[in-house]
Amino acid sequence: MDDYVPYPSRIVVDANTIVSATLSDGVVRELLLVTEDDCYAPTFLREEIEKHEPMLRERSGLSEDEIDALLGRLFRRITFLSAERTVRHHEEAEREMGAIDPKDALYVAAALELDAAVWSMDDGLGEQSAVPCLTNSAMVARVRGG
Secondary structure, three states: OOOOOOOOOEEEEOHHHHHHHHHOOOHHHHHHHHOOOEEEEEHHHHHHHHHOHHHHHHHHOOOHHHHHHHHHHHHHOEEEEOHHHHHHHHHHHHHHHOOOOHHHHHHHHHHHHHOOEEEOOOHHHHHOOOOOEEOHHHHHHHHHOO
16 A cells, blocks of 8 residues: 555544653654644544543653643544444454454544544554554654655
8 A cells, every 4th residue: 555645634643642742742742733634533542541641640740730731732633533433444444453453443444434544653553554554754754844
């Protein structure tokens, strides 16, 4: 599959990307906040991140208020998609991700629904061939025009 994705475009963001943006005030956070891409994620991502807020607070050194404010900023950049919105792609996504990492099938289903790429640091998502998968390096090149 040709992984060229025009800029700006639609991008499905995975949990690893949000965790990275939360733990470090670095390039991933900057990219997520400044990209002109339209960012999406399955609804479960929000629930998963909120479930791990205590760990994020501890590892980031941020207070509860600071984590809440940061996650609010990050989540405002993302349109969350219900499983119902992507259900017609679940079977294909599960087939594609079944042997790799079945938990990531919802990201692929969302990308299929939106004709989007997935932004992930997860090697498993990079192994599938149903949708393009963008690494942090690819996102830097897209956003910074290089």
